[in-house]
Amino acid sequence: MTDFLMLSFLFLAAGVIAVPVASRLGLGSVLGYLLAGIAISPLLSALHVDVVSIQHFAEFGVVMMLFLVGLELEPKMLWQMRSKLLGLGGLQVGVTIVAIMAIAMMFGQTWRVGLAIGMVLALSSTAIVLQTLNEKGLMKSDGGQASFSVLLFQDIAVIPMLAILPLMALPELVELASHTTNDHAGAGDHGTDIDLMGNLPAWLQGIVTLGAVGLVISAGALLTRPMFNFVASAGLRELFTATALMMVVGIALLMTLVGLSPALGTFIAGVVLANSEYRHELESDIDPFKGLLLGVFFITVGAGVNFPLLFENLWSVVAMTLGLIALKTTVLIVLSKIFGVNAGDKWLFSLGLAQAGEFGFVLLSFTVANHVIPKAIADQLLLVVALSMLLTPALFILYDRVISPRYLRGGEQEPDEITEKGKIIIAGHGRFGGIINRLLSWSGHKTVVLDYSSSQLEMLRAFNVKAFYGDASRPDLLHAAGIDDAEMLIVAIDDKQKATEMVHYVHHNYPHIKIIARAVDRQHVYELYAAGCREIIRETFDSSVRAARTALEMLGTRKFDAELIVQDFIERDRHIIREMAPHYDPDIPIHKNQALVEKTKELMKAQESELLGKASANTTTSRAWDFSKRTKPESDD
Amino acid sequence: MKRVLVYYAHPAHRFSRVNKALLDMAKDQTNVTVIDLYEEYPRFRIDIDKEQDRLRNHDVILFQFPIYWYSSPSLIKEFLDLTLEHGFAYGAPDAALTNKIMGLAVSTAGTESDYSETGYQTYPLRTFLTPFEQTARLCNMTFLAPYAYFGAHAEQDGFLNEHVQSYGRFISALRDETLDIDAACALDLMNATNLPVKG
Structure with a gap:
């Protein structure tokens, strides 16, 4: 219990201190969390905290984030994105993998290791990129949409990757592993702890998988409304939060059981619910959890940096990281040319997605567990992934301060489509x-x-x-x-x-x-x-006044006169309120508010003639038309 | 028989003496439509379709109002602005008001001599009413000499009564087609003394 409280306090305190500081410095929350993680990493290792398992837990924030992203995305919009999604996303993943594989082979790795490294590093960080784009309000820009398409494709691509990687196991590593019993590869939240499907024939697996997706879609479309109506009847706010969480966790669980990405499942559910009237409610219920979990996740990334190893291989790790960023940026720039992403947004898109991502961590532990990549290389790659994520906020700052202003000044930026x-x-x-x-x-x-x-x-x-x-x-x-x-x-x-x-x-x-x-x-x-x-x-003021006007009319006042009397009345009444309102103080009862009482008396005095029923003698028309008060006729009747 | 429509407009009817009496006289005429515009549209929202139908269904359109600041009450202006639509009143070969008659029944505080080159109003009354005259012309309507009452504030009730009685004759003559239209057009102004009623 104390451990749990201690740990919670540590994480929360680190975030609470670091994030506002980072935000104030214009660095964004993500970098704040990462720095907080680095700051508390000595403490964590002193306390023997298993940062990796906390990270796996916190990755659930990514799942929630995709649910929220789905909520923002109506099916129609998703359909419109299909060419970007498959084309841009598919090419980014494919080309990057091949390029990294080629480079790895140049450095003497086998093609299998090269391919595995390519897969690990081709993926970008959904968490950092979406969080940052949202924070900057760039999600709906051209670059934001392109980034999102690629990230979504990557999330989907993880699934076949997880399927292919075990097939590429290195025989000598497998042999080595059979001697060691301590296999710490927790398959992460993208692996499968319980495998329902293992014993099923392939065609049945396919049906079950499709069935699960179908279940999510149809339940989302048909059951959400009755369920929320039912919950609403209890009239308890926290029940909504519970229901929303239950939905997201349930979908993630179902997806995990059938071997699909939970992030993908909740994303689909989100899209299905995007048209629902409960959309905003769901968003506001899930959002704090997403925020907290992602915060924890970023902290663990920061805390997970193995500094001794980093300093041992400083130059090679830094070189690899910068090389990776340069390579990914180049690929993305070329693709954005092909797909016509506009000038300024091209850089946002290319620099934004240049890092490796949290799926990289998952795939790395998975590859080590499946004996695809030797541990020594994996450890260094882990540093590359973490470092590239650490550098991402810096790249966004570069975009913000150097690249974006240049395009704005050049007037090349097309107006954003802010629908x-x-x-x-x-x-x-x-x-x-x-x-x-x-x-x-x-x-x-x-x-x-x-x-x-x-x-x-x-x-x-x-x-x-x-x-x-x-x-x-x-x-x-x-x-x-x-x-x-x-x-x-x-x-x-x-x-x-x-x-x-x-x-x-x-x-x-x-x-x-x-x-x-x-x-x-x-x-x-x-x-x-x-x-x-x-x-x-x-x-009720206007309707009362109208009722009074009708009464006047029915009592024989001409309609135009009644209208003017009413307008005068409204103006006087509003005048009184306008005069009084500034003197009101919510903390002082009206009768004890001296200024207000004085003002009331003053206004009452001024309105005395009106209170005595002399209003009609002084309406707007009479000022112009009552000639009986004139000494000399100046105008006509 | 011609169908006569009287549009009455007075923003301060309760202060009125001359126009009140004239209105009552107009209402006493049988088979004449009298519309009190400020009563019909106290919030100035003219029902354009309804008013265009009214204009279509009558042959003689009479506007009765007091002159104030050298023009009609603002509701008359609003009425003309909205109702005399392009294509309805003008700008089309079959414009709806063609060959109908337009007349004015107006009152002024100033005397007839005030409304002259030597009077303090500088111009004759007809000059101030030229916008109405030209409106009638553009709509292909016949414009009668205005039926005018001067010195509305002065106590000359004997003449007022005569003017009111004559107003009744004016309207019924229009209805019964006994008014000499050519003569009525040729006059400068009409009043109880020169009303060109035939027979």
């Missing part, structure tokens, strides 16, 4: 938000609706409204709904307290976003004003 920009988020889709959404959609605006009533959503779906389930007052859900690049937030929820908190949160964290808020009553107006909102609409 989701100018978004309007409507929080709450009841009687109030519903009408706002209808009107805005009717006038051609794109809205994102958030609501926490499943039955409400059920109805919306019938009317083809794009709505998402979730408690809109939660910052993480707002984040998932795209508050970062939203243009406007309309707070239409009916919970007073939550509406105020939401306004406060968004106003302070995203000051550029226009906020319109629904107020329940006059005091709520003051609270929302204090929270930073300036466009505050009282939920």
Whole structure:
């Protein structure tokens, strides 16, 4: 227990200290975690912590990340990407493997070892690249999309690699291994601890594999909604998190059992759920876990660097790493030329994917276990992989500071296709938000609706409204709904307290976003004003005023006069509220707020004539048209 | 029989004396449509299709309003802006208002002598009403001399009564086709004294 707490504290503390520092220095969170890992590695080895097994555990963060990536990717989009995915991804993996194999053979390795090394090093780091691209908001850029295609292909390519590698075992290594009993090769999370399929004939294996994928797709499409409705009926927030985790873990488990990549499985599930109204809820539930696990993963990469070995072979390791980066970059540059990735993005794509990745660790331990690569070489390669990952943030910085500005200055950068920009988020889709959404959609605006009533959503779906389930007052859900690049937030929820908190949160964290808020009553107006909102609409004010106007009309007032009286009334009422609002202090009760009380008295005095029912004597028309008060006629009737 | 449509517009009807009396007289005429525009469109949202149908279904269009700052109330302008659409009122060979009659019934605070080169308004009343005249011309309509009442604030109720009675005769003559249209067009202004009613 103490060990566990100690370790947790160590990892968390390292991250908490290193990441903000790294972010402030503009280095990105990934490098922060890596440095934290390096910093605590002496402590970890003093405590005899098995960094490798923690790393395997933390790799689950990658699985979650692909689930989240899938959620962002509608099936239609995936289909549109198919040529990039197969062409760009396939060629990157193929060409890089062949090139590395050729170089390895030049240095006297056998073709088998060369091929294995090629496979290990051809893969890039999904974790680092996607995390960084997301952080920089570059996922939707041309380069981001190309990077993603290649990474996805690599994730899929791991599966046949794991199948081929054991076939290339070196006879002398196998023999050596038969003498040693201690085979520490934990097959990693991409291996199979329980193999359901081992005893099945090949055709049946194929059917089971396809069946499993089919199961994920059909369950995702058909069962998610009823399941979440069922869970929602319990009304407990944490149950959603539990359900989301259960789904991801379950899919990963199923995939592992049939020998597929869990990352691929959860990715497919994510794509299936991308159109679901629970998408944002799932995103915000899984996201913190992904973040934490990836953090731990990066820390273990940092901590896993074997410094004594590194310093022993410093020059050769550094040379190999730089060579690897140069080689991969070259291949990617050539490919991006062929596939027409635009000028600035070409470099983002090529430098971004130039490292070896976490799958490299997995494949390395797998190759050693299967006696494909001798341990001595594998240890050095491990350093190359880790070092290349360590250098990746530096390459991104190079891109940011040197390459990207040059293209921007040259004006060559084409405008990004940011399809989701100018978004309007409507929080709450009841009687109030519903009408706002209808009107805005009717006038051609794109809205994102958030609501926490499943039955409400059920109805919306019938009317083809794009709505998402979730408690809109939660910052993480707002984040998932795209508050970062939203243009406007309309707070239409009916919970007073939550509406105020939401306004406060968004106003302070995203000051550029226009906020319109629904107020329940006059005091709520003051609270929302204090929270930073300036466009505050009282939920029943306009309808009450209209009812009063109808009453006036039915009492015989001419409609145009009634309209002007109402407009004057609204203006005066708003004037009073505007005057009072700045004096309101949420921490002082209204009757004890001296400034507010004084202001009230002052306004009351000014409005006395109005209170005595003399309003109609002084409406807008009478100023122009009441000639009885004039001494000399100047105009006409 | 011609179908007569009276559009009345007064933003401050409750302060009105002259126009109120004229409106009541117009409403008393049988087989005449009277539309109170500020009552119909208090929020200025003109129903274009409805108004175009109304115009199509009448032969004589009369606008009754007080002159204020040398023009009509703003709702009349809004009405004309939106209703007299291209292709409907003009710009098409079969424009809907062709050969219909347009008339004005207006009131001013200033006297007739104020509206002259020597008066403080500098120009005769017709000059201020040329936009309406040209509107009628562009729509291929016949423009009658405006039926005008001067000095609306002065206490000359004897004459007001005469003017109101004559307004009733004016409208019914238009309806019964007993108004001499050519003569009405040739006049500068019309009032109780010079109304060219035939027979």
